Amino acid sequence: MCGIFAISAKENIVDDLFLGTFYLQHRGQKYCGLSTYDGKGINIRTHRGLVRATFTNDLVGMGGTMGIGHTSLLDRQPVKLDSKMGEFTICFEGNIINRKELIDDLKKQGHSFYSDADIEIIAKLIAQGDDFVDGIERMAAKVHGAYALVILTKGKLFAARDKHGFRPMVIGQRDGAVVVTSESCSFVNLGFEIIRDVKPGEILEIDNSRFETKKIIKADLVQYCTFEWVYTANVASIIDGQSVDIARRNLGAALARRYPVEADIVAAVPNSGIGHAIGCAQESKIPYDNVFIKYDYASRSYTQPTQAERDREAKIKLIPIPAKIKDRSVVICDDSIVRGTQMKNDLVVKLRKNGVKQIHARVACPPLKAPCMYGVATRSKDELAAHKKSIEQIREYIGVDGLAFNTLDDLGKALGRPLDQICTSCWTDIYKV
Ligand code: SF4
16 A cells, blocks of 8 residues: 655645645555655655654755655655656556566566566556656556556646546645645645545646646446555545545444444444444444553554564554453454454453453454455455454454454445445455456
8 A cells, every 4th residue: 555645836835745745654654755846857755764754854955836745565656767758756556467467568678677666667658658648548558457646747747546446546625736645634734625536547637736637548347445444544534425434433333233232332443443433332322432542653553564564563552451441341343354363362362361351343344355456455365364264263263252244235335335336356356357
């Protein structure tokens, strides 16, 4: 997963670019980068680490009226290319499925590669176009996979979303400034209003703080990533018209309706389980309370790049509150169960050690059965608990008194979308495109 941010304004954009990218930090914590156009040339800087920690004292010389920013768990972006259309910088979120075939093709055409990153393939394909819109169209015709991208040239920005709309992208506006970004949570404190989502397949040109649709590449199927609402996106964001907060509450309420249970409190695995737990508590009329606090200085475990880092982060991030646990029956809500090891080795151990009476786990999405091919950090099929085990076997394995998952139908209803308009590959192991 990554976060992308692009801005065109009448004034210097550097503060907005820095903060807008900072508000996408939850989408990737390993690398970050900014690029600006200052009227003469394109500046680019990338860092290993977090936006605030690395860029606070490194914005000198990054001014201009246009810029793009990136947060990533995988690689350094933006990248810069010099092409027949001139210099440009580009960053993207997503995943190319047919990358090997594309690299082989490009090598046959005489291209060399400095990395094996998807962004290099995308940039080289786009650079073959007669202009940037044509280049994006040519790239879109060859790439099988998911992408949302932004391009900074000397004088214009371009933004594009893949024809199925896997990765989110939204347009915002403030007096004299236009922004395109992964999530609308980056608008709120910067004073931007949501105009609309970028349409699946849409290519936008942005300059002088206005935007124009240059093309819409049509597809039979829209496939918004369901995981955005369940886990990935910030709770303050509105993704493709649906509030993440409301979607999570709906998912929690659906769990309470379908799997009623007697308990003293409903609690969350923070932070992403909080919305689900509040919805579950409101629907079941069981009081909501905290049994764990997520330590403020811990990162998201799911978005760490390696399994060892994910395990380490998962282990340190949750601190139990003993007084809330002892002798209580707890309904504990989480967004998903991947391998089940975190719940077994960390949550359940901490709850039992603190004298919990009963643990009833409620999971917002159905059992995960397949890895994501479209750009969300995930595991191999064999690592997924539900790939080999039944729900009863998972319950036994993690050691809880009760375990229930939302059904696929309830998931679609909670998001207010027909199942054919959202990607459900994680749970069905069927890749529709
Ligand atoms: S497979 Fe899962 S994580 Fe990947 S795009 Fe589909 S819903 Fe999202």
